[in-house]
C-alpha cells in the first residue's frame with residue numbers, strides 16, 4: 606500500500622483495551638507501512654455502574670466501537686473476542702484472529718495462596734457466573750468452603766480488593782493481566798480441569814467493514830488458523846446453547862498431539878448453576894477442523910450432547 610492517510614483504530618480507553626490496541630496497531634504498521642492512529646471511544650460497559658449480569662444484554666463493550674466502524678469514523682477495531690456476541694453483524698468482518706494468549710483463568714490471592722489452599726470461609730471475588738459455578742462446584746466436591754462474592758470493575762479495581770484486604774482472592778483472565786503487565790501477581794494458574802475459560806478467552810478479534818476488502822485482506826495477515834478453528838468451535842457451542850457472554854458457559858478447544866503432530870481437536874464445555882450444585886461438563890474430540898464449517902459442527906455437536914443432559918435448565922436463572 607502507498608503512503609496514504611493514517612488508518613484509524615477505534616479503541617476503548619481502558620488500560621487493557623489501550624494495550625491490546627497498541628500491540629495490534631504496531632503489527633499493522635509493520636504489515637502495511639501505514640501510520641495507525643488510535644481513536645478513543647467510550648462504551649456503555651465503561652460508564653455503567655451496574656453489574657454486567659444485570660445489564661443483561663451481550664456486547665455492552667462493543668456496540669459503540671461497531672457504531673463508529675459502521676459510520677466510517679474509524680477503519681478497524683480490536684476487541685477481546687470473549688466480549689463479542691456470537692452473531693456477527695452484517696457488514697462487519699472479523700478480519701483477523703491473531704495467535705491466542707494463555708486462555709486460562711488465574712487467582713490472585715493474599716499471602717500467595719493457591720486455590721486449593723484457601724481457608725474455610727475464604728471470600729473469592731468474581732462477577733462471572735461461569736467462574737462462580739465452576740469454583741463452587743469444585744469446592745463442594747472437595748470439601749472446601751468458599752464464598753464467591755460478585756464484583757466488577759476493571760482489572761486494577763478487582764485486584765485492589767485483595768490489596769486492600771477486602772477479599773481473600775479474585776479470579777481474572779491470565780491474558781488480561783499479561784496485557785497490562787500484572788501477571789507477576791498471579792498466585793495460581795487455574796487448571797482447565799477445574800475452571801474452563803469463557804469461549805474465546807485470551808483471543809483478540811480485529812474487525813473492519815466488509816466493504817473495505819483491501820484492509821480486510823491486509824489485516825488477514827495477522828490471522829492464526831489454529832486460533833480461528835479453536836475459538837470458532839467454542840463460540841459455536843455458545844451459540845448453539847443460546848447463551849450470552851455473561852452466561853455460565855465455559856469452553857475450550859485444544860489440540861491433542863502425537864509428538865509434534867496435531868492428531869485431533871478436543872472441545873470441552875461446561876454449564877452450571879452459580880452455586881455449583883449442578884454442572885454439565887462434557888468433552889468431544891474430532892479431526893482437526895480443516896474448514897470453518899467443521900469447526901462450527903464440532904461446537905454444535907457438543908452443544909447437542911450438553912442440551913440432552915439438561916444444560917438449558919441450568920442456564921435458566923440467567924436467561925437473556
Ligand SMILES: NCc1[nH]cc(CCC(=O)O)c1CC(=O)O
Pocket residue numbers: 685686687688776777778779780781782805806807808
Ligand atoms: N470480562 C472482561 C474481560 N474481557 C477480556 C478480558 C481479558 C482476557 C481476554 O482477552 O480474554 C477481560 C478481563 C477478565 O476477564 O479478567
